[in-house]
Amino acid sequence: MAEPEGSDQITGLRDLKRERNRVLTAETAWRLFIERGYDNVTVADICAAAEIAPRTFHRYFASKDDVVGEPVRYMTSLMAEHIAGAPAGMPDQAVLRSAMHKLGVFVVEHRDWLGALRTVIQNSVHLRESHQGVPPEREQEIIAMLAARRGESGEPGWRQRLLVAYAVTAFRIWHDEYLRGKVSDPLKQLDEMFATIEATESRPGLEGHSLGGK
């Protein structure tokens, strides 16, 4: 349930307090959202419960929905970490596959909590519109990390973009199906879904390489 802050270094006491406060605030917000629904919780409510000033809240989070986006952010940094740590020779699809598998394990472990948060999002018109999986900026980040891993730089080709977009799309659908209780064997299902992506790879006319195309 805790929200470790990706790869940020906690150096001093000041940073520690800040991080602890931020996590506490986020968890307080999630709890209230789950209890009363997103629209029935004001920033002032969250601040009262978390014992911080509204002004401080908006220093932690850019907006109220931003708190809801935190898990997705965390999961993409998890993914980014995994990509960065992948062996040099491994092809992109394999890296993505294992990264998604790792995310899958995380989701399965936090199933109840993520499911509750999903319900919150579904019950708010405003959130339903804006929280549809991985935002484009994060997608770009993943693409950049894949390229960096291969020592490439410059503009990614469309095949590269498409591969990553398919991966996060498949994950989004899986995530949704799973949290709706539609899936009995989640990790097997995730593999099956990812297989549809790998199928896009090994087809004549798609040159079968690692989707680096321009």
Added chain:
Amino acid sequence: MAEPEGSDQITGLRDLKRERNRVLTAETAWRLFIERGYDNVTVADICAAAEIAPRTFHRYFASKDDVVGEPVRYMTSLMAEHIAGAPAGMPDQAVLRSAMHKLGVFVVEHRDWLGALRTVIQNSVHLRESHQGVPPEREQEIIAMLAARRGESGEPGWRQRLLVAYAVTAFRIWHDEYLRGKVSDPLKQLDEMFATIEATESRPGLEGHSLGGK
């Protein structure tokens, strides 16, 4: 540039005026956004230019970003229309392919205007976060129309969801690449991208049917 209102029937004079006003307001808003940037235009500005009251603005559009989402809404209803009109026997991928092609033509025709709007979105942090292609509700709509066309009802299977999600994902990437001026032969490129989806179809282990699987 005009924004025909999907399949809504304009019956009387009252509806006519309302629709005309709505379209005028949207176009005024887009113009201002393009001129000054989204964040430098207030609802009051738009209302002054379009000669309506702010209260009326919020009857036309749920929010300020909602105006920006209008083209996407229009394009998905175009897609929905196309799906509804497709011949009965045509398989889903073929329907999606031709629907996307039709959308592609639309985008090419309105290239300059859509490009300007894309720049607006890219230049606003707030918009960049929330306007990432087709929102899930619209996706559901497309899935439902495909199912209805085959006379099916009930919950769509994950393969169905995945197919549609891939299609709109591919379209999103294409749309972005094209409006960024990365594509010389747009419609050919769109076909190429769609080919990656059809590749997910005809693989052993995916049963090669029309992705209706549960």
Added chain:
DNA sequence: GTGCCTCATGGCAGATTCTGCCACGAAGGC
């Protein structure tokens, strides 16, 4: 044509979100 109903509009007040600015005080560096 007259009278009545429907409903889009506009004005107003208020809740809420979010930001700029400043002062205070704790943490960190010397």
Added chain:
DNA sequence: GCCTTCGTGGCAGAATCTGCCATGAGGCAC
């Protein structure tokens, strides 16, 4: 121990969005 750095809170204010009500134009029945 002193000074700097910086996280926090309070305040004012801009901007978004909603509920409520009065007005007037369009629509409908007779």
